[in-house]
């Protein structure tokens with residue numbers, strides 16, 4: 101009972117045609133590699149190209165990601181400690197094959213959106229994973245600095261220091277990070293009282309980037325729907341592509357800007373209205389960076405030492421001159 | 433100066449309005465930092481604090497961050513003011529002096545009924561040590577907090593090494609802050625120290641208390657009326673203190689209402705004559 105969205109058909113057709121045109125022309129001379137992973141990077145996900153790998157058992161990006169990541173987690177302890185008082189254990193270790201949503205063992209999945217096009221209903225395929233936001237509260241507010249944004253733009257959770265408190269999931273507007281209980285340092289502290297596993301999400305294959313290689317999903321895609329490169333280039337390409345197809349960009353302003361740009365011929369609010377949503381299944385709506393509201397106060401905090409010092413100097417001089425006056429009077 | 437001492441009311445001024453303002457700005461913002469800081473850990477929802485009436489906000493990390501920021505402004509400004517103001521005026525009564533460590537051990541022993549207290553200046557030796565400890569803890573939470581804030585506002589991709597240091601030092605020192613705060617409250621709850629409590633609220637303490645326990649302070653304070661202090665020291669030395677102390681002890685810690693304390697009678701009569 102999915103809602104249907106009526107997209108302007110002629111516009112859609114036109115953009116489809118345009119997309120195919122730049123698609124074929126641009127695909128091969130487009131650099132998909134991260135150029136040794138240096139400098140600020142960004143990724144482009146071209147929804148006019150992704151066909152969801154419908155001919156395959158599972159989308160190539162999803163299989164590639166699973167292959168490289170799912171096995172990298174240690175097995176959780178058995179039995180998994182039951183956290184007090186919520187008693188909420190999240191164990192995906194026996195459901196590693198799940199591929200229709202994000203899980204600790206599935207860091208990318210392909211979302212579907214049914215829209216009305218010229219030849220009847222059409223399905224759009226949308227690979228979803230962490231957006232690697234520009235100023236992500238998930239990372240900056242991690243109480244253990246286990247989640248961090250690196251200079252190249254990748255937002256990475258260190259499984260060695262993460263306690264699995266899921267603060268990052270709460271702060272992420274798409275609730276991307278997923279928890280696996282029974283793994284991590286929390287086991288060595290007070291497993292039932294503090295922490296509850298580790299949080300897992302896409303890390304942009306940061307290890308591959310360091311070796312100058314391309315993230316597994318991008319490398320694997322037979323449609324060349326995804327690419328990675330210097331941020332300014334990717335941004336420029338996304339703009340150019342969107343302009344050519346009369347399409348739309350998602351990820352440029354969302355959550356204060358991200359390093360993942362989706363380009364689509366269909367407006368994203370229309371896609372947002374039809375994609376299936378739930379835990380591990382993020383939407384595509386307009387999201388603000390809530391933490392931006394605290395930046396003004398943060399600046400006041402940074403100015404506070406100066407305010408205190410200035411007041412201290414002024415106060416001390418006022419007190420000194422009072423003392424002098426009094427001494428003078430007493431002498432008289 | 434004698435303006436500090438009010439014999440009629442059995443009071444001596446211990447803290448000026450400015451010092452009180454400093455203490456309470458630091459104390460109240462410090463408590464707000466503690467509470468909001470704890471809510472910045474993912475524990476409010478986990479421990480169902482969010483379901484307590486009036487605590488729905490505790491699970492919202494942006495709200496607790498805002499409170500933490502606002503309290504930080506007060507906390508940092510008060511600490512910086514304190515350092516610069518009293519530094520420039522060379523007011524060093526709270527800085528440790530030689531022999532404070534040894535003296536502290538002796539004084540702490542007396543809290544458990546062993547031996548007798550020596551005469552004190554304005555602050556006790558262990559108070560001066562605690563002050564430096566607290567100042568150090570506060571300095572570390574402030575410096576690491578500033579790094580964390582800078583990262584949040586300007587540099588989310590600050591070097592991970594620096595962020596790790598700032599975060600973990602902040603965490604370790606906020607725990608030390610909680611311990612120091614507990615120690616602070618523990619110290620003022622101790623019976624011999626209790627008369628100081630009214631001081632931090634009203635600015636003045638009982639004169640008889642000061643004369644008995646802080647004679648060196650009174651001597652310093654009031655060069656124009658040295659008799660009071662001399663008297664007190666003499667009293668201490670001549671063993672009269674023991675009497676004063678037991679009397680005080682039997683007054684079951686009543687320390688607020690003027691006139692009803694045995695201190696009034698214990699106060700050296702000579703000072704009255706002097707005036």
Ligand code: HEM
Pocket residue numbers: 446455458459460462463526554555559560562563566613616620628629630631632
């Ligand atoms: C709400 C709780 C608090 C109460 C009831 C309280 C009470 C007191 C009292 C009675 C004194 C007087 C000592 C004297 O007269 O010599 C004092 C001093 C002091 N307080 Fe507090 N305080 C509180 C919270 C705090 C906090 C949170 C801090 C730190 C941020 C703090 C830092 C200090 C310092 C530095 C002194 C100066 C001398 C010393 O170390 O004893 N206080 N406080």
Ligand code: HEM
Pocket residue numbers: 240241242243244401462463465466468469470472473497500504507508573574575576577578579580581584599602603606609
């Ligand atoms: C009495 C002093 C303080 C206490 C008890 C305290 C406690 C805490 C606690 C428990 C946390 C959560 C754990 C964490 O994120 O590391 C925290 C976070 C934080 N604190 Fe404090 N804090 C104090 C002072 C300050 C000051 C003075 C500043 C600012 C200069 C500050 C800035 C921050 C920031 C920005 C965070 C949020 C997390 C982050 O950005 O990484 N804190 N604090």
Ligand code: SF4
Pocket residue numbers: 229230231232233236237238239255271272273274275276277301355
């Ligand atoms: S998408 Fe979510 S998890 Fe990924 S960086 Fe942004 S806020 Fe963090």
Ligand code: SF4
Pocket residue numbers: 149150151152153159160161162210225227320321322323324325326
């Ligand atoms: S992005 Fe590429 S690999 Fe992933 S589903 Fe689409 S076509 Fe397949």
